[in-house]
Every structure is written in C-alpha cells, then in structure tokens.
Amino acid sequence: MEKEKTEQIRVDTYNWGPCVTKLKILDNFKELLLTEAKKSKKDYRHKLAGQIDTEIGYSQESKDIITPELAKYLGVYDQMFQKFQNKKYNIQPHYALTALWINYQKKNEFNPPHDHDGDLSFVIYLDMPKELLEENKNHVGKSCGPGGIQFLYGEGDRRAITYMSEFPQTGDMFIFPAWLKHWVSPFKSDVTRISVSGNVHDKIPIATLPKNYKVEQAE
Numbered sequence: 157m158e159k160e161k162t163e164q165i166r167v168d169t170y171n172w173g174p175c176v177t178k179l180k181i182l183d184n185f186k187e188l189l190l191t192e193a194k195k196s197k198k199d200y201r202h203k204l205a206g207q208i209d210t211e212i213g214y215s216q217e218s219k220d221i222i223t224p225e226l227a228k229y230l231g232v233y234d235q236m237f238q239k240f241q242n243k244k245y246n247i248q249p250h251y252a253l254t255a256l257w258i259n260y261q262k263k264n265e266f267n268p269p270h271d272h273d274g275d276l277s278f279v280i281y282l283d284m285p286k287e288l289l290e291e292n293k294n295h296v297g298k299s300c301g302p303g304g305i306q307f308l309y310g311e312g313d314r315r316a317i318t319y320m321s322e323f324p325q326t327g328d329m330f331i332f333p334a335w336l337k338h339w340v341s342p343f344k345s346d347v348t349r350i351s352v353s354g355n356v357h358d359k360i361p362i363a364t365l366p367k368n369y370k371v372e373q374a375e
Contacts, residue, residue, distance in 0.1 A: 159228050162229065162322075165358045170255075171240050171241065171242070172317075173309050173317070173318075174307075174333045175237045175240040175332070175333070176332040177232070177236045177237075177330070178322065179232060179233075179328075179331070180328060180329070181258040181280060181328075181329050186326075188222060188225060188246070189258070189280065189282060192215075193215060193352070194213060195215060196215050197212065198259040199212065199213075200213035200214060200319050204257070205270035206259065206261075206265070206266070206340075207266050208261050209262070210259075211258070211260070212258050213257045214256040218256075219253055220271055223253050224255060227251070229278075229329060234248075234275070249358045250358065251275070252356060253321045253354060253355075254281070254355050254356065254357050255273070255353070255354055256353075256354040256355075257352045257353055257375060258282075258351070258352045259350070260350055261340070261349040261350075261351070262346075262347075262348055263343060265341050266308045266340055266342035267338075267339050267340035268339055269308070269338070269339040270333060271336060271338070271353050272335075272337050273358075274334040274336055274356055275333070275357050276332070276333060276334055276356045277330060277334040278330060278331045278332070278352065278353065279305065279330050279351055280328075280349060280351060280352050280353075281327065281329070282350040283302070283326055283348070283350075284302070284325055284327070284349060285345070285348070287345040288302065288303045288343055288347055288349060290345075291303070291343055292343075295307075301319035301323055302341055302342065303340070303341060303342075303343040303346075304320070304323040304324070304340070305324060305330065305334055305339075305340055306321040306338060306339055306340075307319070307337070307338045308318045308337045309337065311324065316324045
C-alpha cells in the first residue's frame with residue numbers, strides 16, 4: 157500500500173517595528189556605574205524631559221572608564237538585532253557614547269513620553285527598592301504599573317503590536333532605537349528608584365567631538 161504523501165507548506169514570519177532588547181548586567185558593571193556617578197555633581201535636567209529633581213550627568217573621565225564595559229552589551233544588542241532582522245550587517249556599527257546620566261527618581265516624579273538623540277539609547281536599573289516592588293505587585297490594571305517603563309510605536313489595531321510595558325528588576329537593561337517613544341510611570345512609595353540612561357551614535361555629530369580633537373583640512 158502506497159504511503160500518503162504529506163504536503164508541506166513553507167512559511168516565514170517577518171519581525172516588524174523596532175528591536176528592543178532586554179539584558180541582565182553583571183554586578184561589577186552595576187557597581188562601576190554607581191561608583192562613577194558619585195564623582196559628579198553636573199545637573200543634567202536642562203537636557204532631559206523628565207519631571208525628576210535629581211538627574212546627574214557623568215563626567216567625560218567617567219564615560220571613558222565605563223565605555224569598555226558598555227561596549228560588551230552593545231555587542232550583544234548587535235547580535236540580537238541581526239537575528240531580529242534576519243540579516244547580517246553590511247557595515248559593522250562603530251558606536252560612540254555621547255550622553256550618560258543617572259536618574260534618582262522619587263515618589264510622584266515621572267518621565268513623560270519622549271525620545272532621545274542618537275542611534276541607540278539604553279536604560280539600566282541599578283536599584284528598584286523592595287517597597288516599590290510591593291507597590292507594583294498590588295497594582296490593578298493592564299499596564300506595567302507604578303515605576304514601570306512603557307514603549308509605543310506606530311499605529312494599528314489590536315492585532316498589531318504597537319505597545320510594550322514592563323516593570324524592571326534591579327540589574328535589568330533595555331537597549332532600543334533612540335527615536336522610540338517611551339515613558340516612565342510615577343509611584344507613591346517613599347523610596348528612590350535609581351537608573352542610568354545614555355545615548356550612542358554610530359556617526360559622531362561634530363558638536364560632540366572632544367575639545368582636544370583636531371580637524372585638519374585636506375591639501
């Protein structure tokens with residue numbers, strides 16, 4: 157008796173929209189970010205959208221120390237991005253860290269919907285206090301709740317994924333396109349939620365070049 161032939165249909169699913177990657181940083185990187193932050197008192201609020209009283213920019217010296225560690229995580233993002241788009245880079249990106257700051261968010265403070273400058277942005281959670289975790293656990297609603305991060309992209313009906321929200325844990329890191337709209341919800345707990353944010357460029361804007369960088373005109 158002849159076996160019945162099985163019909164096979166080939167299928168491919170295309171990822172759509174921005175690539176948002178969540179990583180877990182190592183403890184030594186977390187301690188480095190906290191230690192270097194203590195060396196600066198540079199008020200960064202005038203450059204940011206947040207309704208947060210304490211936002212401090214890292215010094216150039218600290219950024220130079222942090223960059224080699226950060227590069228490891230950007231390398232992981234590059235691997236995930238190529239997998240996401242199912243295509244290898246034609247030209248490997250060469251990132252430059254152009255902005256880095258730390259946020260000390262307290263109760264009732266928040267970040268409204270905004271985007272960033274650059275090619276990629278990231279946020280790293282250095283301390284999510286247990287009181288905030290408990291408040292979030294008791295939240296009733298569909299969103300990520302108090303102290304969470306939310307991303308919004310594009311338009312479409314409910315069959316399209318245009319929104320993502322998550323309540324992060326200490327040590328979580330998100331890397332995403334700098335143009336992607338995102339915001340941070342306020343909370344009521346009397347604690348300080350500590351996060352570090354930054355922007356990287358693939359091509360360095362001339363205004364961000366170091367002061368000792370010389371540009372020479374070709375003969």
